[in-house]
Amino acid sequence: AQRVTQPEKLLSVFKGAPVELKCNYSYSGSPELFWYVQYSRQRLQLLLRHISRESIKGFTADLNKGETSFHLKKPFAQEEDSAMYYCALSGLGGSNYKLTFGKGTLLTVNP
Amino acid sequence: EAGVTQFPSHSVIEKGQTVTLRCDPISGHDNLYWYRRVMGKEIKFLLHFVKESKQDESGMPNNRFLAERTGGTYSTLKVQPAELEDSGVYFCASSRARVSGELFFGEGSRLTVL
Numbered sequence: 100a101q102r103v104t105q106p107e108k109l110l111s112v113f114k115g116a117p118v119e120l121k122c123n124y125s126y127s128g129s130p131e132l133f134w135y136v137q138y139s140r141q142r143l144q145l146l147l148r149h150i151s152r153e154s155i156k157g158f159t160a161d162l163n164k165g166e167t168s169f170h171l172k173k174p175f176a177q178e179e180d181s182a183m184y185y186c187a188l189s190g191l192g193g194s195n196y197k198l199t200f201g202k203g204t205l206l207t208v209n210p
Numbered sequence: 211e212a213g214v215t216q217f218p219s220h221s222v223i224e225k226g227q228t229v230t231l232r233c234d235p236i237s238g239h240d241n242l243y244w245y246r247r248v249m250g251k252e253i254k255f256l257l258h259f260v261k262e263s264k265q266d267e268s269g270m271p272n273n274r275f276l277a278e279r280t281g282g283t284y285s286t287l288k289v290q291p292a293e294l295e296d297s298g299v300y301f302c303a304s305s306r307a308r309v310s311g312e313l314f315f316g317e318g319s320r321l322t323v324l
Contacts, residue, residue: 103252142214142315142316142317142318143253143301143315144315145312145313148312185253196241196243196258196305196313197255197266197269198245198255198313199255200245200252200253200254201252202251202252203253
């Protein structure tokens with residue numbers, strides 16, 4: 100069975116501090132990993148995906164297959180990063196794009 | 211480009227009543243999904259349409275839930291009869307074919323069953 104675990108329900112940091120949101124997964128095949136974000140009063144939206152290997156809004160995430168992790172990192176947090184972050188996975192390729200989500204981490208960046 | 215729209219944004223009904231949620235996907239998106247977040251739990255997959263066909267409905271909780279997508283455009287999700295545990299936020303999402311995992315979500319329909 101596929102599962103995504105986000106161990107931190109809440110994470111609070113100060114502006115300018117590094118931030119790391121943890122995500123661990125369980126999947127028997129080759130997964131595709133994503134981070135979705137929901138800002139206050141906005142809809143859930145894709146932040147980044149591991150196959151793109153890109154940095155979005157200063158965030159990066161590296162897929163570590165050995166540790167089955169996909170932690171989201173940013174070296175210097177900004178107040179506008181405050182939001183709910185969801186880690187998600189789907190099977191790589193194929194025609195079924197069903198996502199399995201973690202429970203989410205609420206990030207608060209304090210001034 | 212208009213985003214995914216959902217209606218109603220919030221519905222309050224009594225146990226045993228019927229509710230129908232509607233989703234209009236982004237134009238041209240063949241894939242349409244329904245997800246649900248029950249309080250305190252993760253966002254869970256309900257079902258997936260490709261055009262008008264149900265591709266995967268493995269997440270539908272029981273036969274009180276009926277989803278349709280006639281003509282391959284908008285979709286409805288009917289709950290009949292509603293139970294207390296059906297309360298939550300129902301999200302609709304759509305995507306283009308061949309783009310795995312990049313879903314565009316609606317704002318969600320909050321259902322409260324009293």
